[in-house]
Amino acid sequence: MAGALLTVGVLRSGSWPATASHEVAGTTTAQTPAPAGSIAPTKSAAAADPAVATSTASDDESAELDSGNWPNDAPTPEQVFTAQPEALRKAVGALAARTPGKTNVYALAFGGDGSEDVFRNEAEYVDSLVSKRFASPGHTLVLENNPATLTTRPLASWTNLEGAIDGLAKVMDPREDILVVYVATHGGSDHTLLVDMDPIPLDQLDPEGLAQILSRHAFRWKVVVVNACYSGGFIPKLSGPGSLVMTSARADRTSFGCGVDSDITYFGRAWLVDGLNATPDFVEAFGKAKAEIAAWETKDSLQASEPQIAIGNGIEAKLAAWRNSVKAGPAVPFEPAK
Structure with a gap:
């Protein structure tokens, strides 16, 4: 049974305040946790022998325990909020310069929900994968909501996402390089993504909003991955x-595999870890991941999530040219973020 996470979110659409209080309350905004007996990976479990995930996304008490004692512990919510411009400036400043004369890949990872470590784990694994597997250290900008990284990473927020895109545009060659965006969080049936670091008020993200942010600069080549329930609703706009x-x-x-007892989602395991460690071809890795997820869902008697893909003109050839210019490194083992 899918967990239901109830929240009230604000979307940046229309005129404020008339349309600024768009409610997500009552919508299913959760990746579904792995059911009892699932073969999908869970917290503190080896990939080959996962433990059982039993938490639901609405397990508020467990989420509180998993998140430590924030916001009662320092830093305070106001301190975190006011520190964001400097945190983002430092993160953008730490990006490595592009290698001239070749196609570069830069990644932006966005872990949206601060109540579960699973989204932070995937955002930080993207950094490891790009740095080691794809031989591009310093080419990933991580935005994440998690009590453990409030002073070390910029928040995953609408404003920081805009600033991150602006910063990447200054480092990249928007006509030559490839921008990879990986978003992991809960999703609603109205195709709204949960962006939450309670009690800090953060705007929610929908397909129109994400498309608007990505259009701030003329990136010719993009790979956009949305790992959330109902995420296929983002394809028409992106x-x-x-x-x-x-x-x-x-x-x-x-989709499945979130929850406070989980380390990584079904899609995160199947595409990021198993798929991209088997092949650097994003599309081929997706095919492998889709088959793997279908097998897990069949074994667990779950309704198929049916991951979706849309391949625009020219992008496969561009990615092939990039792969030919980069010697892929060894497989990168997945470990939960510390």
């Missing part, structure tokens, strides 16, 4: 020439 868009579920289906 797909197009030069873009590869992948989602963990159909527009009307949930």
